Amino acid sequence: xxxxxxxxxxxxxxxxxxxxxxxxxxxxxxxxxxxxxxxxxxxxxxxxxxxxxxxxxxxxxxxxxxxxxxxxxxxxxxxxxxxxxxx
Numbered sequence: 001x002x003x004x005x006x007x008x009x010x011x012x013x014x015x016x017x018x019x020x021x022x023x024x025x026x027x028x029x030x031x032x033x034x035x036x037x038x039x040x041x042x043x044x045x046x047x048x049x050x051x052x053x054x055x056x057x058x059x060x061x062x063x064x065x066x067x068x069x070x071x072x073x074x075x076x077x078x079x080x081x082x083x084x085x086x087x
Contacts, residue, residue: 002065004062005064005077007081007084016055016084017035023083024042029041
């Protein structure tokens with residue numbers, strides 16, 4: 001089952017997308033997209049997380065469309081937000 005999360009953008013979209021791409025690729029995942037929208041695939045030891053994002057103004061809406069059964073939405077959301085704060 002999919003879920004959506006909102007992330008407030010505190011920098012320009014180009015910098016944010018660049019940092020997200022770098023983080024996902026460092027973790028062995030795949031990233032395709034631009035400053036408007038795109039798709040992500042994040043590989044974890046529990047399985048693969050897939051989703052897509054849309055940037056609108058100062059907000060980024062991320063929809064997770066596939067995730068391991070045993071990984072909660074909250075864990076995914078906090079992991080992504082923590083990664084964005086470190087970038």
